[in-house]
Amino acid sequence: MTASDTHRAIDAVWRIESARIIAGLARMVHDIGLAEELAQDALVAALEQWPESGVPDNPGAWLMAIAKRRAVDxxxxxxxxxxxxxxIGHGLETEDPAPEFDAVLDAVDDEPIEDDIxxxxxxxxxxxxSPQARAALxxxxxxxxxxxxxxxxxxxSEATVAQRIVRAKRTLSEAGVPFEVxxxxxxxxxxxxxxxVIYLIxxxxYAATAGTEWMRLDLCQEALRLGRILAELAPEESEVHxxxxxxxxxxxxxRARTGPSGEPVQLLxxxxxxxDRLLIRRGVEALLRAEKLGVPPGPYVLQAAIAICHAQAVTAEETDWARICALYEVLARVAPSPVVELNRAVALAMAYGPERGLELVDTLVSEPSLKDxxxxPSVRGDLLTRLGRLDEAREEFERAASLTRNAPERDLLLERAAACASG
Amino acid sequence: MRFLMMTTDDRSADNPPDEAMMAQMAEFIEEMSKSGVLLATGGLDPRATRITSSGGKITVTDGPYTEAKEVVVGFALIETRTKEEAIELSKRFWKIVGDGEGVIQQVFGPGDVPPGQ
Structure with a gap:
């Protein structure tokens, strides 16, 4: 093995083991910032020693042993x-504190590491x-x-992230946030x-257009991985699933979200x-796990149920819009927001005709948070078109075009406006 | 990155897995799911059916095959950040199984550019 091979192998071991090591240490030292530093010390030791000695048989245990020793020191x-x-104060000798540390070490070995994670x-x-600091940490x-x-x-910049992390650790430490569930x-x-935080990541x-920026796609993978881990650690929480x-x-x-020249492609x-059928199947399984818990559905469960309605329709025409309407109705009660209402209006129009959708959209026009x-206006323009009110529709499409910052989308909206004008 | 880890020969014909090994393997698989890595896994019937297409003629041959390495006996589809991570997990798998042979291949997903493009 060359030195760079060893480095890549260490990198891999670190990705697999670091959370477990940091979590285990945090229980010993009651400070996740310090735990992370100690784990990093162990990583440095590996980088120094493994190129010479080779990767040990059980690399995770090796790293943990070194980190624990540093913690005890x-x-x-x-x-x-x-x-x-x-x-100095009392001039007294105290007992050797060593047995206490051994007890701490034993305790670390006894409790399941999952609880620590x-x-x-x-x-x-x-x-x-802040959500940004939580995400970085x-x-x-x-x-x-x-x-x-x-x-x-x-x-x-790297400096920004580094500072975010240092500050976050300090904040947690100063506030004395306990290491507990x-x-x-x-x-x-x-x-x-x-x-x-996981959804933010x-x-x-996901918000970035796919294909060109592979690192952003990796971020989706990270979030999925964190979510999957959490689902195993807290299986009794329906919103996690x-x-x-x-x-x-x-x-x-x-893969379907962008066209050949990188333009966004709408769901329908x-x-x-x-x-990806595998991910759809996993999504359905996760929702079933949530439903099995038999608690009233929260916002994530409801959004997932809506997403699954789309996933299960073989063609866009076969979408079960009535069910989607019903789910949006519950979502609007559980987590009311103007954006949810707008989505509900779209579903209503698809299920029961454009009048029903427009009725709801018209109540949102004065909503300040939707001003820009x-x-x-894009949804309203679409519904007006379907009702044959083309002059009003054109105005809405033009308004929508002036509000979007996405160039291909603007082109599309202006095209629709022009189509209204020509009747 | 997605990888398909396949076992083409686990010497199970000569050394049937014992209970201790099965327990260790169950623990390993659980750990892989708990760390969010394992997407799907399964064992395959060694009595494979081979299909060959040549010059418009399709030949179907039923196994079992004499050479153990000719068919896949088990697979795990995993998602890791790097190839090295997949290799490290594979090493842990083989430490449990003992002697045998397998392959790891990347499964291209969105965002992966297949070589030559």
């Missing part, structure tokens, strides 16, 4: 310092941090990504914070043969 140093201070997820996604600690990789994925009333809110990758289902279904359309115009949202 660190705690001993700290204790000696405190002891010294105490001796779940604690790590909740701590890294603590709502005390999560990718670093649970995804094993380097600062450089995170920076490339989020299209920001929240229970009781706190849990739901904290879980929402975790899911928000996914959308950061809902989010996984939603991401699996959305990811299944990656996509070539369904390009949808190009899809509102």
């Amino acid at each position: 660190r705690i001993r140093r700290q204790q000696r310092l405190e002891q010294k201070l105490e001796e 779940l604690r790590l997820v909740f701590t890294a996604c603590h709502p005390i941090l 999560t990718l670093r600690m649970l995804g094993g990504l380097t600062t450089e990789e995170i920076a490339r994925a989020f299209l920001v 929240p229970e009781g009333a706190e849990r739901a809110g904290r879980l929402a914070s975790v899911l928000e 996914f959308n950061e990758g 809902g989010l996984v289902a939603l991401m699996e279904i959305q990811a299944s359309r990656s 115009d996509q070539n369904r043969a390009l949808w 949202y190009h899809l509102l």
